Amino acid sequence: MPYILLGRGSLEADTRCTPGPEETVIPRGTTLHCLTAEQGLFLGLDAPDIWDQLAAPWPSFGGGIRVPNLTLYGLGDVWEGDAQFDGYTLVEPGSGGRPDPVLLCTDTLGACPTTQEEADAGATHPCDGALGLPHADDLYWIAAFAVFTWVERTFASEGSLQAFAEDTLRGLLQADRQALTAANRDALRAAGRGRVLHCVVSASAFAVGAAHDHPAFAAGLGDHAYCSLSVVPNDSRRDRGSPEGWLLLEDVPPNRRRLVAAELARCSPYQVRFR
Numbered sequence: 001m002p003y004i005l006l007g008r009g010s011l012e013a014d015t016r017c018t019p020g021p022e023e024t025v026i027p028r029g030t031t032l033h034c035l036t037a038e039q040g041l042f043l044g045l046d047a048p049d050i051w052d053q054l055a056a057p058w059p060s061f062g063g064g065i066r067v068p069n070l071t072l073y074g075l076g077d078v079w080e081g082d083a084q085f086d087g088y089t090l091v092e093p094g095s096g097g098r099p100d101p102v103l104l105c106t107d108t109l110g111a112c113p114t115t116q117e118e119a120d121a122g123a124t125h126p127c128d129g130a131l132g133l134p135h136a137d138d139l140y141w142i143a144a145f146a147v148f149t150w151v152e153r154t155f156a157s158e159g160s161l162q163a164f165a166e167d168t169l170r171g172l173l174q175a176d177r178q179a180l181t182a183a184n185r186d187a188l189r190a191a192g193r194g195r196v197l198h199c200v201v202s203a204s205a206f207a208v209g210a211a212h213d214h215p216a217f218a219a220g221l222g223d224h225a226y227c228s229l230s231v232v233p234n235d236s237r238r239d240r241g242s243p244e245g246w247l248l249l250e251d252v253p254p255n256r257r258r259l260v261a262a263e264l265a266r267c268s269p270y271q272v273r274f275r
Helices: 116-120 158-175 177-190 214-219 254-267
Strands: 002-009 023-025 031-037 041-043 066-068 071-073 089-091 138-144 147-149 196-202 206-208 224-233 245-250 271-274
Touching: 023 116, 177 206, 177 254, 196 254, 206 254, 254 271
Parallel strands: 002 089, 002 138, 031 138, 041 147, 245 271
Antiparallel strands: 002 071, 023 066, 196 206, 196 224, 224 245
8 A cells, every 4th residue: 555644854863753763674565765845845736746846865765674763744734635645545744643743663662673684574563653554565755845735827947936936935924924923822822731842943934833834934935944842831930020931942043043032922921941
């Protein structure tokens, strides 16, 4: 059975994600195809063929091969009905009961194969990672920074398609600045104690991971970085002079901290701390 796994991510192991090892081994009978959509993925009626929009930086990996334990984050759950996915089982992080993020392997008990010898002996993945999906003959792992609904338009060249994507991203970010802040505010309010939220910061915007596709707008505007945020309420607060809580951030580039602090001040009464 062929699966398409679609989300935001890269082709490197994300050491911030737990549970799961940093590397894993593909079981026999499964082939992993790693694909990227660096300009975003266009879906919808009359959209370009999905496979023409994807790049394959690596060859396909068969059973017994050791690979990084890749991670995909949710982009939203609005793509399942697209005709381009006919014939495949679509797996989207955070949709259809799937966790967000989705990892290749979530094993923490040593139950999954870690060597070629174990894979050759028939060991499978009993974990709830992608390599544990039933009857997974082919896994198409698609790491995209954004997914867009196709707008019918004629492009003279690949360069004009890229220019349209960049212009679209800039327009969306500018038009939806208030919506982005509202989405960030909702994500912070929904976060439980100590929960780690994955975020993205560009030169002009900051978005909390649970804001769905808004982080993609920020990521599309040139140089960007991923960081993490933890929400810590102040349970011992006794007077109004004490902070209500703290937003603890890690891996925020020093030259982006002022932007991040300003955005979070619009979203939460908690104090911001960088580590």
